[in-house]
Amino acid sequence: MALYLLILLPLLGAVLALLGVAPRKVSLLASLATLGLGLVLLLGYNPRLADPLSAPSAAQFQYVADLPVVPSIGLGLKVGVDGLGLMMVVLAGLVSLCAVQVAPAEREEDGAYFACLLFITAGCVGAFVSLDLFFFYAFHELALIPTFLLIGIWGHGERVAAAWKITIYLALGSFILLIGLLWLYLSFPAEVRTFDLLKLYQFAERGALEGAPQKEIFLVLLAGFGVLISLFPFHTWAPQGYAAAPTPAAMLHAGVLKKFGLFGLLRVAYPLLPEGAREATGILVVLLIGNLLWVGLAAIAQRSLDSLLGYSSVMHMGYAFLGLASLSPIGQSGTALLLFAHGLSVAALFAIMGEVRDRTGTTRLDELGGLAQRMPFLSVCFGFAMFASIGLPGFANFVSELLVFFGAFGVDGVHVGKRMAGDGLWIIFSPLQVGVIAGLWGVVISAVYMLRAYRRIFWGVLPDALREQTDPPLAARWPYALLIVGLMAIGFWPRLLLDVIKPGLGVQPTPAAQAGR
Amino acid sequence: MLPWLVLLAPLVAAGVILLVTRGSRALSAWISVGAVAVSFVASVALFLGPDLRSSVDWLRFDVLEGISLAVPFGVTVDSLSKTMLLVVTGVGLLVHVYSLGYMHGDRGEARYFACLSLFMFSMLGIVLADNFVMMFIFWELVGASSYLLIGHWFERPSAAEASKKAFLMNRIGDFGFMFGILLIWGMFGTVVFADLPGGIERLIGGVDAMRLTDPVQAATLSKRLTSFLTLAVLGIFCGAVGKSAQMPLHTWLPDAMEGPTPVSALIHAATMVAAGVYMLVRVSFLLPFAPSAMTVIAWVGIITAFVAALMAVQQDDIKRVLAYSTLSQLGYMVSAVGLAASGAAMFHLFTHAFFKALLFLAAGSIIHGMHHEQDIWQMGGLKNKQVITFFTFLVGALALAGLPYLTSGFYSKDAILYAAAGKSIPIFVLGLITAFLTAFYMTRLFLAVFFGKPRSEKAKTAHESPLVMWLPLVILAVPSVIFGFPFITSAFQLDAGHHEAGAIPVPMLAALAFLLGVGNGLWIYARREHDPIRISLLARKFYFDEIYAGLVRVTQDLAARIAGFLDRYLIDGLLVRGASALTFGAGFVLRFFQVGSAQSYAMVFALGAVLLLWVALR
Amino acid sequence: MSAITLNDYLLVSGILFAVGLFGVLVRRNIIVIYMCLEIMLNAANLALVAFSRFHVAPDGMPDYHGQALVFFIITVAAAEVAVGLAIIVALYRTRQTTQIDEINKLQY
């Protein structure tokens, strides 16, 4: 039942905000309550009950509750979370809280604005806790119209064009996804057909999907989810949309909503269609290298911070896909952690970008400069977020990328003597390993564009036009700090999350600490 | 718990400064100094104590099928790290103290000390790391703190660019490093240093066992093992190339002199850049299995040493001369590792840390006295105005140039030359020429700075630095002299042993090189007001910067532009917008059915019916 | 001369239907078009009667279901004509025309 409450909290906040009851305060409270409840549930979650080797069951998914909706086809609002889901809920609460806070002051009384934000949050939370294919999908789509409104009404620059593009593109992607999910559902024999994920896991483990066109279903799901995650070459909605979106919307969308696709791949596509996933690895690797290198290079070519961050967030999805494609628990754990890490870091970056845009009126790199002299706080925060984004150790992103690299590199084993790639003396790397190498170079690329942006915006000579800029007031600084603290906490001690999410990914829980090995 | 104290004290200091005391410059500075003092004392205690290891599970994945991953967060204290700890905390402490004076009154003093503490934490992490991943973590953190410190005066475009360049060059090196780590892990399933020798033995044992049953396969496997290891070692070496500024990734180090001088002394001379060498020494047990990689390492090192020395000859900025000399000395060390003389490399690292820190701090003192003038041809006659600095700089310069038998630099360089002489004559010859050049450019520098007439207003009004600044110089002068002596080397368990050099009289030749260098320097530069020789190829550093700028332009920037263009006009324009325009256009065309005339509707109606009937009755 | 078969009726009915359809498609006057539509309905009536006549029940009588339908069709056609002509008259009052090609204000 707690999970229903979790979904209802932001919805309730949204309704209250819509009715005009102190919109920002209500929204802050609702987000805080979501975050708080999420954390409480996370603390109460016991990963040791889960058996990583058997199909996920109610032991792994806790707080399970069910509410039949269309019983005849096995459709119901079934909820339940494992560590991964809880992590995502906490992420949604955290980013939502910060997003509401950084909303500009002139929106203070705009109930619809905050309601839209909370609808996105509610949709995300709902998707993350759903154990029903239908509602899993439906909750994600709840965010579609609010996003359209947020960008179209309160956006920047070419807001209307961007609103169209992001909405139509995502609607198309979602529909492809829906087709994929339906296909998956219908591939189960009629007598075990259900939307209940827990049951599907068990049926799939018993071989219910043998003979199903796994690869085709997987590819349809990949295309659908891929559009939502901005998989190359379906990514062009992202930079434009994020550049035009109001800051909080960009934070929520890039930070949380976009993660839905990856979450879905982890939750649905990979566990249910392992054979399909294996056969599709080659295609996926090609596309993700596009994310890493092509989009990375395109990010270098950007001349304004908003689109640069947009491209950057697209590029980092390449790592997430690499981890997924590895099919290894290590790599997929990396991806799972990256959901959290990237969510926080990109939210922080967009928040700061928005603050800079609101204060200076521009995001063009050549019009900015030397802001660190006038905005020390923002520049430090941006520095932290930038370091996180380019995968510096000490931040959660690094751990995620590290796991992704290890997972993807080791899966095909260069184990001499065990399995050796290629003939002769030359070393031949598997596609995944080539992906890892691209990813490693992507780390360099991301440093190139982020450092350049930092150099152009915060360092160097302060233009006369920007002499009067100031930092945000003390009371408005906590969102930035909160996001960065979150990143560093996980960066320093990744087991805070990893220990909880691992069982869901087929890994044994970490044994009790061993000192003095 | 002591190693953890060593490691974490500076981190705590950095955190406290950032979060609490950043408003108070003095307090921040003292917190930072206090932290490094704690680390130093604890290091001394560790040095006197036994070897130990301690670790906790940081990441651990026990996978049933496939390779498991375990990354402990651990520290290892052995003779190697003990020595390095003392160097790092010792020099670090002195530099911190020195900074109290040098950075006094700087607007960003608190930030400076926070970053310096962060650097100490990172550097100590590298020293103590017991596995590859942890080393990589601190490796990167060192790069980041170096980035922040080089960019301390971020409002200067040159500093901002230099810090960016340093970080990116390091990142390129780290690309190879991580790749090497992945390969090592892929081969042995572990990243812990202590477990690797066992892993190698297992593999080789396996191959050997196979020789009896399937010799052909065993031979292939053996060769394959070598090529994998070679690739891995080269990858790891890439990291060292970046961090230790070896060719061809050396160009960041001279630019890094944009940072405050104490930073140059600590990071870009004594410790961080030596981390590459330290790391190579740490993993030197891998090297014998990858002989061709060793050759590469030796040659890269010695070429760097030689080319950097050449470039140093024509530099006018006092810090840049020292920076190139650092490059050159690092080249020696790297080369030594490649020559299987990692003991000698470590020895030279050890001595170099002190005399190079001394030189930089002295240079800082000069710059401080010269009101931040760094051009040596604007100086002159400083020997009377900055007496302490003069003498201590002299000690440092002699140690660097390798005054035979009296300075530490001579002994350690000698050890490397011995190793070279025993392994490869071309490397040995290059090493000797480098030694000659070193003596030559240091003489040039020394004469231009301290002798002759003051050549500018600033030089005329130069003054000695305060106590906190000259005291570290004096303290550092002592080890610069004595740390090559046998009683010290044995105390630190350094390998000063003279490798088998055949019939070559190494010390004689080295002394000769020193004398020739100094003599030539005196001959050319005594009582000169300007530089009598101008070799623009050397002054412009072999045009490396220009070539790289061009290279980046034609590769990365061009590729970026193409990708950006195609992304915008091909993927987004043609495919996405094109599809949407096509759909929209189709809708627009379809509207022409809707001409408004009922009769045409009826026509379509009838034709539709006929079409369906045709399908039906076909 | 052989007897008239069902096919002959159907042929005539088909021709009538085609004539009606053709008229609807080419004539310009709405009244004429309306008459053509009635021809189509009557084509159906003819066919119905023919079918009805040739579906002989066991007692030798035709199948009256079809013939009943004919009456319904005639009735409905009458109703349609009543309403239709009223509309056409109203149209003529506002537009002063009964030419179909002039009635195209609503388009696209």
Place this chain on the structure above:
Amino acid sequence: MNPLYLETAVILLGLGLILAEAFAETVEKRTFAWVAIAGLAAVLVLTFFVDPGTAAPGDNWRRFYATDGAAMFFKRFALVTTILVLLMALDYLPVVQRYIAGARPGAGLGEFLTLPVFTCAGLMWMASAKDLTMIFVSLELVTVSFYVLVAYMRRNSASLEAGVKYLILGALSTGFLVYGLVWTYGLSGHTALDQIGPALAALPPESGGAVFFAFVLVLVGLGFKIAAAPFQLWVPDVYQGAPTPITAFLSVGSKAAGFIVLMRVLDVFLSVPSVVPKAGLVLVGVTVATLVYGNLAALPQTNLKRLLAYSSIAHAGYLLVAVTSVLPSAGGTPPPIPMGATVAFYLGGYLLMTILAFAVMVAAGNHLPGDEIIHFNGLAKRSPALAFGLLVGMASLAGVPFTVGFFGKFFVFAGAVARGQWLLVAVGTVAVACGFYYYLKVVRAMYFQPPVPGQETAIPLSGPTRAVVVALAALILFLGVWPQPALNLFPGAR
């Protein structure tokens, strides 16, 4: 109670009203509407108490009158639609008044409010029709009353033009339909659908062509009713010209009736094995054409009424997708929700959202210069309630989750995927994406754009209108979360 009484009651209600209207000149015309609404509501209540009963040997009426669940569902559907249309018509009266210029205020309005009752009776009969004669007569009752209603505003040339177009094309389609019915009768010798099926199946194979000929003619006639391509060209023009409540009625009632007849007829023809493959081909072709035309041609549309007309075609396309899922296919499985239930559910949702959209149009229309989309600019500021209502309606039409429209599409495409109709799925995907564009265009106008200068005043709302808008929006959202109550209304849906 015998279900036959339901239609009788409605017809009697209509007759009574029209007579009363003719003689009681002093009574306010709105009263008739309220009486009609009350009467229809009463009948709606009665539908829950009728006893369909079981076939007894003497029940000749059962030969042409179905009393199954689908029939009852569509009867209620017709009643609800008519009630809502009448409510809407009340708001629309001023406009009608303007264009009929009666001798005194209120003159000539009575029929506008009472004719829909006859239409409703026709729709209800259609729901039960399972005899060719019955199908024809009830269908014509609906059509002929629509002729009058569409052309009702006799001083408005658009209304008249729409009326003429509807008249000609309607009659044309009737011609095809009748001809098809005649052939069906001729081939089988029966007029009752129950008997036609076995009779057709017993025909020798060489007469397959003739059966198919009949099938296509019937399909053409019904295609007109449901607005399937290529028989849909009348839709935009007629919808635009007709009085708005009648447009809504056409769009919902006429289409629903068309679909129930189509389903009953298809049931018969698909029981003939030789017809199935080609019938599939024809159906899929018509479906694709309908989806493509409805969605693509809607993209450049600037008039909201026409937009809803194209949308009506588009939804006919989705409904046809559901209908095709009745076709057996190789390797496919039956749809999870049976075809009839899917269509019924979809139509139910379509009823709610379309009526909602038209209701908002009518309510706002009195204060807007016209029904172009730009006239709705800034509606969010002038009347948040109406704007939100239209937002919900548009979201549901577009198929956003947690609206009933999404569940409809979900069931529809579940059927298509189950049957492996990949062409339809692919075209449907494009169609849905297009739909998002043109429906959200309305949202964009309401929310993104400022009001037209001079049109900034708030829009007053009458109580009934507000109630209708709120109730419809709430229902759309409620059924979007929990569709089971609606599915329960259709017994075949399990």
